[in-house]
Amino acid sequence: MEFIAQHPVLVASLVKIAILMAVLMTILAYLSWFERKIIAHIQSRWGPYYVGAHGLLQPLADGIKFLFKEDLTPPASDKFVYTLAPFLALTLAITTLALIPFGPATVWIFGHETHLVVANVDIGLLFLFAITSLGVYGVALAGWSSNSKYSLLGGLRSSAQMISYEVSLTLSVVGVLLLAGTFNFNELVTSQQGYYLHFIPRWRIVPQFIGFLCYFTSAIAETNRAPFDLPEGEQELVGGFHTEYSSFKFAMFFMAEYANMVTVSCLATILFLGGWLSPFPDRWTAMQYLPAASLLALAVYLAYDTFAQMRGIARIQLAVVTALAAVLGLLCLLPAVMPVIQGPFWFTFKMGLLLFFYVWTRSTLPRLRYDQLMSFGWKLLLPVSLLNLVVTALWIVFPQLVNHG
């Protein structure tokens, strides 16, 4: 007991971790719904619709299905590694999120101070990269251990892909690091405060646009998403590295993939899009009501939807959701909550935007051939990001050279 008393940090962290996990899991779950819906609408379909209103209970159904399916283990597989792999993948994917700050460095909740981040590490970015670089193992080991050609090839491919794209990923970020001069996420974000011409936000995407493009492209490849999702290219190698996986282990890979997407989007938000900073100058105080307003607008729409469209059970479910939205919206109007909610709101907003881009690309672009993928990564992406880095460095050093001879 007194040990805990000695270390209040532990308690705080534990609480945060609990909250984060809860939120994250729902997000991950509903990300699949989100994706399927959007793709469906892009292809002018309805997407999941019947499990709950607008298929809102679809993720739940999927989860249950995964849980109750039989968990097969190929007899020829290396049991230990085979079980280790998915855990590795998921844990690493989720761990990274512990480093992401969702709001300002210090906020006051009910009178005492906290950070909206689990671990505020001095060199957070490096750590994030460190952990993501370990992410390869999940894939590789899965591919190797399940002892099947498809899996092995898929594993090899995806690990090769991840290694090669990690390089350009890191390099494209270094430009931002040079400009900011820190690894710490909070400082990275706060260094983006201010406005060009009083209304264009001083986000790193402006000077580092090339870097942003490189980053996002290699991020897609890094997370093995379309159009770089060769590892699970159904055509050539059934399911890629997780061909042999079933039920919950498979679900873990799934979640890991989504978690990675979230992480990468968060990172992009922090590095290039000014993190939790609002795009509007502070003097536009009206914008403080934006979160509440948007939630209430959603509530209104849902209410209309509920009474105009829905029938039977669906109407009840949707009513609940509407109520939830309304309550949240009203909650955001509370003076105690309003300042706290600003950061997370904008953060999630930008993150959602990026995730939408993810889905968009997936539903738009065809899959690359493997050699195309590799040559694209090494021969185009890497040089461009290198060039970007060099130019940035010169841009920074040039004034010094001019001044100090």
Next chain:
Amino acid sequence: MLLLNYLWIILALPLAGAAINGLFGKNWPKRAVNSVAIGSVSLTLVAVAELVREFSQLAPAQIPWMRNYFPWITAGPFHVDFALQVDQLTVVMLLTVSFVGLLIHIYSTGYMEHEGGYYRFFSYLNLFMFFMLTLVLAANIVVMFVGWEGVGLCSYLLIGFWFLKKSAADAGKKAFIVTRMGDFGFTVGILLLFWTFRSVDFATIFSKVAENPTDIGVLTSICLLLFAGAIGKSAQLPLYVWLPDAMEGPTPVSALIHAATMVTAGVYMVARMNPLFSRAPIAMLAVAIVGTITAFYAATIGLVQTDIKKVLAYSTVSQLGYMFLGCGVGAYAAGIFHLMTHAFFKGLLFLAAGSVIHAMGGEQDMCQMGGLRKKIPVTYWTMFIATLAIAGFPPFAGFFSKDEILYSAYGGPFANKALYALGLAAAMLTSFYMFRLVFLTFFGSPRYDEHKVHVHESPKNMLVPLVILAILSTIGGWFAAPKFWGGQDYFHNFIGPVFAQADKLAPAAETTEEAAHVLEMQLSGVAVLVALIGFFVAWWFYIRKPKAPEDLAKSLRGPYTLLLNKYYADEIYLTLIVRPLLWLSTNVLWHVVDEGMIDGTVNGAAHVAREAGGELRKLQSGNARSYASWVVIGAVGVTVLLLGVWMRMAP
């Protein structure tokens, strides 16, 4: 002040000429090669002239004028800069070298016209100019040494210019090797110099030696060692043997290198080093003695030689002896002056001889000539003037210089009557063999087959230099004409400062001014008399009674053959030095030391290694784990040693 600040231009010009001709000249027409070679040298002469003009405007305090271009060698305390300096001595040498050099270049265009390797020849000549100028301009003895060896190299290349002719190649090698012996002494001298004065710069050395008197023994040995180098380079006894053989080279080369410039480098060096020499009387004496004996000795050999160039070669040796005599008795100015005049008339003599040979179609034996006076008048007259000059008839150049040397040998500060007497005798012999040469060549009846050889005067570009040099050898003496001759003695006034230290050291002459003048008058009278005697004897033998020489030779069989064979010097050297050396190196160094010890050691080592390897290789099992274990064993050994033993001992 252009050239004073950019002295290196003077060096760069001939070097550039050499490089251009040497690299690209192979397939160029002769005209192009000429324009490059002569252009570069004439530019050099212009540069030198400009330099002299600027030099004349310098204040006495600024002389010697130093320019330090870049640090060349730096090894601990031993530091050498590539530094150049200009003082009066340098100026005189510069003028002489570049002017005579230019004339001889021009001459060569005619003389070498029908020779192969034209571009090679001129490239070598330019290279020689470069090195000679380096030698003259050097501000420290190491740079000087570079020039010293460089001219040696060029002389080797040019003596062996017709390297297909064995005698020429051998002569080249001989020149190189014999000079090496002297240079060995020179090198040691440089080291001793540095060891003594901790510097190689002339200025530093001279100031140091002036401030605190150094051990006389050390000084003497330094001077003697340096003089050894001079002996080799300037063909004095006993290392003179290479010069006569050097006549294998083309005649312009003999004129430029082996008469006018290179061989005088030794004299220049001694004069340059005068503050040291003047403090080492023994060394001075040695210089004087060697010079005088050489002068006499060479002259005696010259008496009986029949090859026209050989005669000139020996006379060169003896004239160099005069110069050393001058330096040896402390009359450096006189020595340098004789150097200059000698450059004029000896250069002229060689060129004229070349013209004669050219006219005779390659014939060098005077016994195959005669009666050429009418056929090649210009050559004849110029050569006659040169002869008068060398023989020391007033008012020609040689008279003043030689006379002054003899005077200072008699009445100068380091006077020595015996040397004077010997020098006088040599003077007589000189005038004898020179007139002998002239008479044999140009007078009497032709002794060659007129149908085969059709004698023709040389082309313009060969004659013009002759004429110019003739004029110089005529009036050249008046630069240093003493007061009572009505002259102004510009030369001494000009070059005096260089030898200021030496003159200070010299014991004051006990006689008064006019007494000295009277003495000098008498001495010069004696000199002229002696020269006349030589002339008459020659006239008697070779014009009046052409048969007389044979009779004399028969009656004095012994001495004659002795002289004819040059005192058997080469043979003596062969038996005393070359043969024993050869024997030593073959039987001892080669068969015993090299084959026995060195090869034995090497082979033994190899054998041991092979045997040991044969045993040790069994360790190489090819099993990497064994190797790993060996590594571990080693590591354990080291750690045990370190931690167990050494750490215990450490406090």
Next chain:
Amino acid sequence: MSLPFILFFVFAIVAVVGAILLIVAREPIHSALSLIMVMVALAALYLLLGAEFIAAVQIIVYAGAIMVLFVFVIMLLNAGVEERTNWSKIAKYAGLPLGIFLLFELAHWLARSAIGARIANGSEGTNGAVSTRALSEMLFQKYLFPFEATSILILIAILGALVLAKRDE
């Protein structure tokens, strides 16, 4: 027993266990995994020592790149259970015992020796992480030349790997 001690011992034990597993495992992939374990544990220890940057580099480069390469090669060659031949007698009778001896010798010396103690005292009072900025300044000023040299080295290594791995038709 304060938090640093607990953490130290946890990670130390993890590292040692990983190293032992590396030895006993017969499957190369298991060895690789255990080595990764060691490396991660070491990274944590670096954090304890306040060397954050090094810890990150350790994971990124060692665990994230080098070991991936190893795993990759193992997968590529599909390396199975290693056969334990004992053809090298010296390895069996000298190498192993001496290796074990070396372990204990070093450990003993470092634990007992005066230097160990002195350094132990030296550690007192040093707290807080090394600023990455300072490290980078040292790296790019004092050690600039070695840094460039290593870059050349890596280039050469890449070329060498290319040449070696290229199948010559």
Next chain:
Amino acid sequence: MSAVPISYYLVLSAILFGLGVIAFVFKHNIITIYMAIELMLNAVNLAFVAFARAHKQLDGLVFVFFVIVVAAAESAVGLAIILTIAQNRQSLNVERVNQLKF
């Protein structure tokens, strides 16, 4: 916060190094032998970091950095060699690769 004595770290690094040596001798698979080498390097790195901490100097960390870089280069080449070996003789057992001998 009372720091852990540096000597603990040193002892740990010694133990790891020793284990690395043992593995180096004991393992037969070439790849694992490489891993053993890496293990030793890691142990040394730990010692470096510990010393750097002890003497309050950064040089040790820089050395670690260099060690890591060099290890990367070395493993790249080494693994390429291993690949070729495995292709030429279908075995990774180091004792079967013993043609290079007297």
